[in-house]
Amino acid sequence: MRVVDLIRQKRDGIELSPEDLRALVEGYTNGEVPDYQMSAFLMSCFFRLMTPKELAAWTEAMLHSGHVLDLSDIPGAKVDKHSTGGVGDKVSLILAPLAVAAGLKVPMISGRGLGHTGGTLDKLESIPGFDVNLPVDRFIEMVRTLGCGLIGQTGEVAPADKKIYALRDVTSTVECIPLIASSIMSKKLAEGIDALVLDVKVGSGAFMKDLGRARELARTMIDIGAQMDRPVRALITDMDQPLGLAIGNSLEVWESIETLRGNGPEDLTELTIELVLEMLDVAGQVGNRVETKRHLRELLEDGSALRVFQNIIKAQGGDPGVCDDRDKLPTARHTEAFVAWSDGLIVRMNAEEVGIAAMELGAGRRTKEDVIDHAVGLMFEKKRGELVTEGDTILIIHYNDATHLESCKARLRAAIEIGDGPAYEQPLILDRLA
Ligand code: URA
Numbered sequence: 082m083r084v085v086d087l088i089r090q091k092r093d094g095i096e097l098s099p100e101d102l103r104a105l106v107e108g109y110t111n112g113e114v115p116d117y118q119m120s121a122f123l124m125s126c127f128f129r130l131m132t133p134k135e136l137a138a139w140t141e142a143m144l145h146s147g148h149v150l151d152l153s154d155i156p157g158a159k160v161d162k163h164s165t166g167g168v169g170d171k172v173s174l175i176l177a178p179l180a181v182a183a184g185l186k187v188p189m190i191s192g193r194g195l196g197h198t199g200g201t202l203d204k205l206e207s208i209p210g211f212d213v214n215l216p217v218d219r220f221i222e223m224v225r226t227l228g229c230g231l232i233g234q235t236g237e238v239a240p241a242d243k244k245i246y247a248l249r250d251v252t253s254t255v256e257c258i259p260l261i262a263s264s265i266m267s268k269k270l271a272e273g274i275d276a277l278v279l280d281v282k283v284g285s286g287a288f289m290k291d292l293g294r295a296r297e298l299a300r301t302m303i304d305i306g307a308q309m310d311r312p313v314r315a316l317i318t319d320m321d322q323p324l325g326l327a328i329g330n331s332l333e334v335w336e337s338i339e340t341l342r343g344n345g346p347e348d349l350t351e352l353t354i355e356l357v358l359e360m361l362d363v364a365g366q367v368g369n370r371v372e373t374k375r376h377l378r379e380l381l382e383d384g385s386a387l388r389v390f391q392n393i394i395k396a397q398g399g400d401p402g403v404c405d406d407r408d409k410l411p412t413a414r415h416t417e418a419f420v421a422w423s424d425g426l427i428v429r430m431n432a433e434e435v436g437i438a439a440m441e442l443g444a445g446r447r448t449k450e451d452v453i454d455h456a457v458g459l460m461f462e463k464k465r466g467e468l469v470t471e472g473d474t475i476l477i478i479h480y481n482d483a484t485h486l487e488s489c490k491a492r493l494r495a496a497i498e499i500g501d502g503p504a505y506e507q508p509l510i511l512d513r514l515a
Pocket residue numbers: 246255260261262264265
């Protein structure tokens with residue numbers, strides 16, 4: 082294989098063979114193909130996209146670039162969920178224990194937050210002692226005994242994606258549907274799952290800003306799954322305002338615990354239940370959808386899902402006492418109410434700007450190297466569609482360092498629109514693809 086020939090073929094729109102794509106991924110992973118050639122190849126993909134055959138071969142090569150977990154001797158359906166990321170999206174923390182309480186196995190390998198979106202690992206690490214870096218054999222043992230483990234991507238799983246994603250990040254080739262779909266699917270399928278549910282977010286706080294692109298991404302991932310005999314379902318969901326009321330790591334953990342107790346905000350509770358319903362359905366375990374949804378709500382209200390979460394926390398070295406005592410989670414030193422500046426209706430919220438406002442306080446990372454502050458964030462009291470009078474609290478800012486407080490407030494002021502209405506309305510679940 083001459084890499085320059087493969088770049089030329091891709092540049093000119095000629096379909097590449099599975100063997101060539103495999104060799105390219107292998108060569109790049111082991112350092113034989115240099116960054117400058119892979120960069121040119123990725124940019125060609127950005128403009129020329131990939132055929133379904135190319136995409137399947139490329140994804141398979143990334144999937145097999147490292148360790149593919151074998152969970153076949155663990156009884157039960159192994160199903161995971163992946164979200165394309167959003168603001169206030171703490172669904173995984175509730176969904177994994179709930180799905181286990183409902184009878185599924187959930188081997189969940191998650192990521193960290195970057196920019197305006199949060200990451201599951203950062204949220205979990207606000208629980209004192211919680212270790213997200215378990216070795217793979219411990220993780221597998223947890224899936225076997227507790228039904229679930231919650232860890233971060235290790236160097237052993239899909240290393241090709243890790244390397245290629247880092248290169249895409251600095252070569253402006255992230256926003257390319259085949260590259261996004263193959264990146265997500267290679268990591269998820271390497272977990273050894275039987276099936277996958279996707280939460281593809283659309284709106285101001287999402288990666289995909291319009292419904293058409295979100296559907297295309299979902300369809301591309303469903304097709305990859307089908308080629309590999311792994312059923313995939315997708316919900317397209319609203320990310321035009323934050324999910325739930327909390328943004329920021331320990332605030333979101335507490336909101337998750339409350340939701341696991343049956344006391345969560347309705348949008349968060351509903352979305353989590355709908356996603357677990359899809360997980361059960363894709364595993365062939367749903368007779369009646371209405372009945373199943375009622376049962377899932379019961380598993381929250383009777384404490385079953387919360388007990389699973391406590392067991393996971395304990396097994397991963399964390400303090401399960403956080404579930405009963407909020408003070409065991411990191412708490413910010415200061416709070417300040419952010420109030421309505423006029424009477425009216427909250428017409429819309431720019432979720433991305435709200436996420437950046439939280440990041441500025443220290444809740445998120447501007448660059449991968451930034452250290453986050455688990456205690457800080459925003460706690461909403463009013464959301465889209467609610468009436469306010471001047472001086473009403475819209476949200477509480479939790480902060481430790483006042484350096485960026487003013488710019489955070491200025492950003493919130495610009496992100497939240499108060500007017501005469503009507504409010505911009507959008508259903509929580511916009512579409513379901515199978
Ligand atoms: N998330 C991923 O895991 N990969 C992408 O390419 C984009 C988002």
